[in-house]
Amino acid sequence: MLEVQRDLLDYQGSGTSVVEISHRSPAFMDIAQRAEASLRRLLNVSEDYLVLFLQGGATLQFAMVPLNLSVQGETVEYLDTGLWSQKAISEASYLRNVHVVASSTDSVPDASTWDRSSNSQYLHITSNETISGVQIPDYPLDDGVTLVADMTSDILTRHLDIDKFGLVYAGTQKNMGPSGVSIVIVRKDLCREPRQGEPLYLNYRIHAENDSMYNTPNTFAWYVSGLVFDWLLYEGGVAEMQRRCEEKSRKIYRVINDSSLYFSTVEPAFRSKVNVTFSIRDESLTDKFLTKAAEANIVNIKGHRKVGGFRVSLYNGVTIEAVDALVDFMETFEREIA
Numbered sequence: 001m002l003e004v005q006r007d008l009l010d011y012q013g014s015g016t017s018v019v020e021i022s023h024r025s026p027a028f029m030d031i032a033q034r035a036e037a038s039l040r041r042l043l044n045v046s047e048d049y050l051v052l053f054l055q056g057g058a059t060l061q062f063a064m065v066p067l068n069l070s071v072q073g074e075t076v077e078y079l080d081t082g083l084w085s086q087k088a089i090s091e092a093s094y095l096r097n098v099h100v101v102a103s104s105t106d107s108v109p110d111a112s113t114w115d116r117s118s119n120s121q122y123l124h125i126t127s128n129e130t131i132s133g134v135q136i137p138d139y140p141l142d143d144g145v146t147l148v149a150d151m152t153s154d155i156l157t158r159h160l161d162i163d164k165f166g167l168v169y170a171g172t173q174k175n176m177g178p179s180g181v182s183i184v185i186v187r188k189d190l191c192r193e194p195r196q197g198e199p200l201y202l203n204y205r206i207h208a209e210n211d212s213m214y215n216t217p218n219t220f221a222w223y224v225s226g227l228v229f230d231w232l233l234y235e236g237g238v239a240e241m242q243r244r245c246e247e248k249s250r251k252i253y254r255v256i257n258d259s260s261l262y263f264s265t266v267e268p269a270f271r272s273k274v275n276v277t278f279s280i281r282d283e284s285l286t287d288k289f290l291t292k293a294a295e296a297n298i299v300n301i302k303g304h305r306k307v308g309g310f311r312v313s314l315y316n317g318v319t320i321e322a323v324d325a326l327v328d329f330m331e332t333f334e335r336e337i338a
């Protein structure tokens, strides 16, 4: 934040703000290239993959993935583990024949039970369901299908073997920086030429050929994301972030498991290490919990409006000390108030 503040007034002694420089200027080209290089290092991305910095959020990828990786009339597969999967499925259903291989909102159905189709162009998964707090613990599938993942809420919080995927995408706003950029990491051979009747803007190859500057990019979000990547490298990279997420989530789940007040509806094996969701058995205490928490300076823990309860997001910016304060509060609340 301090670095951003400084660069906002005067970018590296240039006399202009980082938001005043042109995206075509050498200074911004350097920012852009370094951000990509740092992200490649963090995730160990090989030269077989493109790293794109696009706009339109993860939501636009719900359409771009089917548009680029299949053609009309073809079948594409989706695993439904919650609300974000369902949004991706709705969008794809307008464009292609969508086949849902399995559906659950409190667990991840075992891959051996998935109803697979024989001719799918890809299989889409949501690695972490941000709203319900369901996370896919590992990616066992190795049967040749092109795996595509929406990793918006857990990218850079856990080990990722990019070679297992055809395409991975994520909005920057959860673990990478401000909103306004979406990262797409896609295997080069999956990027085909645009076809007649398709918008050029929605084609990965067009963006790649233009270094993700086919139109004016969100330079500020791109720049801040680059700073965050460097910070992550400095802190020990993805392995260290994974260790921290495990430690942070373990502390909260321990309170939930030991409690007669708090409970989680997510099956233990699939509880997210990034978005911890829980509720209170006596629902009339929900508002009181939030009020008392706010008095203890604990905010932004209200569950998503569609599911209620509480949600604690443990993105990389959240410290262990903050989690300790929450754990302390949860224990005190149960002991003294409930």
Ligand SMILES: *Cc1c(COP(=O)(O)O)cnc(C)c1O
Pocket: 056, 057, 058, 059, 060, 084, 126, 128, 129, 130, 150, 151, 152, 153, 171, 172
């Ligand atoms: C937040 C989120 C999205 C939506 O991202 P936008 O950038 O707002 O489009 C999509 N998928 C998941 C898993 C998310 O957590």
